[in-house]
Amino acid sequence: MASSEDQYDSDDGMDDFMDRFKTEGYENGFSENNWEEEFDRVPMFMKKAPEVIDPKIYPELACIQAMIHDEDRPPEEQAKSLKDEGNVYFKEKNYKKAILSYTAGLKKKCGDQEIDTVLLTNRAAAHFHLGNMRSALNDAAAAKKIKPDHLKALIRGVQCCTELRNFGEALQWCDEGLKAHPKDKKLLELRAAADKNKRAAERDARKAKAKEKKLHGEKEALLAAIKDRGIKFLKSHQRGSDSKDEGSSAAISQLSLDGLSSQEVTGAQVFLDEQGSLHWPVLFLYPEHQQSDFISAFCENNCFIDHLAVMFGEELPPWDADRKYHPQNLQLYFEDEKNETLFQVHLETPLLKVLQHKRFYVKGGTPSFIVLVDGSSFRKQFVTGKKIQGL
Incomplete structure (x- = not known):
């Protein structure tokens, strides 16, 4: 056990250190000029993850990344860490990197349906924000196959179908979702919009068909009028030729x-x-x-x-x-x-x-x-x- 004298010597040494610190300063401390830059290297305070993680510049972040990708850990932990990494990129709107992280997590094949469903749903969201509607829809469908009542996957599937103008399919997604979540406000709103768009698309298709039919009738009447008058045409390749079909x-x-x-x-x-x-x-x-x-x-x-x-x-x-x-x-x-x-x-x-x-x-x-x-x-x-x- 330390004696009172030893304790006194220790305290006296601390006093000397603090006295020197006041005059000499801490050689590794933040300065007024670099404190923001230094804080941005600390994972807890980073505003945005760097594109390239150099261990010499970002030692703490490199250590965390090494932990995330540690192949010795169970697949469930690795997949969850990659999901969290993807979420960080997603929040920064770096959707391409988020997709890479979610994909890496899915490749772990951890067998945890909850984790796989979230990875697929989150990757669908990243694809959606990049405009990759078909890929987003595929991921939403894969997530729904694992968990048919997963609300986020159902909503994302409806949104993708709507963007792809597959309004009938969007209604099917809505109806499946409302069986599990009959009072969900978002699903109800999306279904009303899909139904309205489907009716409008069908109306436009009918108008286009009627217009096409009218134009076809006008074309036939025009060609018949020209033929009845005996007016002859000469195609460019017939010019000056002796073809018997000329103007026939x-x-x-x-x-x-x-x-x-x-x-x-x-x-x-x-x-x-x-x-x-x-x-x-x-x-x-x-x-x-x-x-x-x-x-x-x-x-x-x-x-x-x-x-x-x-x-x-x-x-x-x-x-x-x-x-x-x-x-x-x-x-x-x-x-x-x-x-x-x-x-x-x-x-x-x-x-x-x-x-x-x-x-x-x-x-x-x-x-x-x-x-x-x-x-x-x-x-x-x-x-x-x-x-x-x-x-």
Whole structure:
């Protein structure tokens, strides 16, 4: 037993130590400049776990991690430690690392259904927050298989199905959950939302089907109207060919609405109005000036002069420097490239009559016409070597 004298000597030594501490300080102590950094190295006070745990910088944390991954401990303890590690990452919203920890815990195959269920449910939550809905749903289903009444797994399964827009499946999850938890507020809310979304999706599907049916009917009516008028089309690979199928009625029946779309950037296409008249996108070409005009809806019953009188009325286009493109000076042609023939079209002719001409073919969904100035030197040069016929 220590004597009173020994006790006195010990106390006296402490006094000397405290006196030195006041003047010399503690060489390993925190300073005003580094105390926050030092505290952040202590596991208890860390705000966020480091990406890489260096034992020299984080000795305490490295020791804890070594304990967590100690292979000599029972699988249940290892799985629980990995679950806790994953929870820390989850709270920090580091969902990828949380998934790794939960997965490592599941690989321990500890046999504890409670731990495995929580690991699966927590991993489902991490996948959910990363947007991996299918993986989250798989984990929720696996957790439910172990514990069919596990509330968190049931709720997560409903949420995943809802995000995946599988509202019928979401309702099934809700109904299973409500058997075990009939008064759970969250499940009741999710079921009401899933039922509402399911009804809305079914309504939208019916509308889409009706719209598709209507469009199909309009397409069939349009193609029938074109076929009845005997209007012929020329595909790009047929241009200048000797194919006997060129513009045939068989080719007409194979047309689609996409094939009738204009190749112009407007994307306009022929349509059938309520009165049964076709309206065509039409292209006027002015080769003398390398210019063009595009009319998106030229009614088949209108005459060419109806449009040209507007385009070349009081205000002439800026590219017409000589001011010669007046309606009374203009000549209109369509070209039969195969026979190198220009067919002159009278300006008072309706569009339909030209479209029905035996040598007129609609190319690229857009009837096109050449506009020249009567008596101009360019017209003379342009028609040289070509045959000219009237309608």
